Structures are given as structure tokens and as C-alpha cells.
Amino acid sequence: MLDDTDRRILRQLQAAPELTNAELAERSGVSAASCWRRVEKMQARGVIRGQEAVIDWQVLGYSVEVSLRITLDKTRPQAFDEFIAEARKVPEVLEIQTFLGRVDTRLHVIARDMAHYQQVYRTRILTLPHIADIEPLMHVARIKSDEALPI
Template sequence: MLDDLDRRLLRVLQGDPTLSGADLADRAGTSLSKCTRRLDRMRASGVIEGVEAVIDWAALGYAVEVSLRITLDKTQPRAFDDFIAAAREVPEVLEIQTFLGRVDLRLSVIARDMAQYQQLYRDRILTLPHIADIEALMHIARVKSDETLPI
């Protein structure tokens, strides 16, 4: 269970994961040694899974983002496993989510432009196994994108 200090450390860490241990401890109001022990404990227990770089793919020339809602042919016993394994091999697929309901999966796909997206869609997406239905939703704007948890 997390106590107040753990939650304070997590809030500060989420706000700026580039802080040094000393700065993190200072902002959370604790000593460096206690901060280090708490972070190590939270890493070992899986509360903190890692720290990652967030790269703005649009700054790298990717101007198109599409969400693909996919329904699989569930008469095939390995439909999910086969599809997910194949979709993971497509570098432009940034995210794969599975659902319960009419839609089985959602893929988040990026491309540099519409021409590249069309080529990717024809050559890589439509060839993924066991697709029964697919619906493309073109992203217009990202209104909120926040991974910060309310701790």
C-alpha cells in the first residue's frame, strides 16, 4: 500500500521524470536515502514500471494518425493471437488495444502523409490475418493526452 510520501514522490516524478534523485527528494520533502529506498521498493513491486522518452512523432514528419477498429473472424481459434502477432510486426502501428463487444481491437497507426497511409493500409493492414471488418477513423485533433495519474 502506498503512503503519503510514496504518493508525493510519484506526483513529483510524474511532473518531471528527469529530476535527479536529490532534486526529487527535495521537492517531495524527504531525504535522498529515503527517496531512493522508496523508489527502489516501488520499482520492485511494479508500481513504477520504467521511465520512457516521449517523442513527438509529428515533429519527425508523421502527419497522419488513424484509428482502425477491427472485428476478427472469431470462427478461427487463433484469430486474436495470429492477428496481434502480425500487427506487432508493422512499425507504423503504435498501439494495439483489445476490447469486449462488437469491436475486437483498435490499432493506432501513423503515416507521413495520405499516400503513405494508403500504401500501408493496402500492403500491411489489409493483409493482417482473420479480419472480418475494419473501420478507419481519421484523427483530426488530440484534445487531451495525459498519462499523469491522479495520485
């Protein structure tokens, strides 16, 4: 699927996504034209989905981070779909994951402080449909946060 040159390009993109095509080509050891074609091809195949700005929400005043492990009432056929549709509407929910097992979903929630979290929890989270059980896990420290693939 990917050759060594593609992997070199991807490693450089992961390390420094702000590089121009010429800089990326130089660091990857290929011509600018070849680099451009390869990047375009990887984008067309969905290997590269895009580039994004990574914003540090803590710098913007959000100091509380909580993972909510949620078990849904699965006696309702549309429980997952209805829950996820409503959870998507909560701005403080940064991520929604679904699982197989005892826990059905995990919501990654941020808040400015504990008072804000309590308000979000009571007015936005507890009103989500089909919740059978919630287990909150307060984040204490982020030990590793790396989205770069080992390619």
C-alpha cells in the first residue's frame, strides 16, 4: 500500500504539518513534483484526511477534563443512535467513543472549572436519553498524547 518514500513523507508531515511542499520534498529526499503527486495520491486514497489546528483548550481556560463511561439502557432499539445524536449537541463533549462490553460509550468532557462541569453534567449529560449508568473518571495528568503513527 505504501512504499518507503510514502512513509518518509508521512513521517515528515506528522512531525511538521506546516511544511511547504518544497520543504517536505527536501526532507523526504524526493523532488517537489514527486512529493506533490504522492501527497495528492495519499489524500485521494484517504491515507491523509487533512490537516488541522490543534488548540490547547487549557490555555483557553478549560481546566477540568472528565471521561464519562456510560452504560445505556439497551432495551430500546434506537438507544445508541438517539444517545449519540443528542451527545453530539453538547459543545463540551470533545469525543464520543463506543465499545463492546459492559461500558457502551465514553464521553470526553471539558469544563472551565468544577462549577461549570457540575452545570454541564446536571443540565446536559444527565438529560441525555437512555442512560442506565455513568462512571465519571476525573483526569489528573496526561502522560502521553501522541497521534503520530509509527510508520
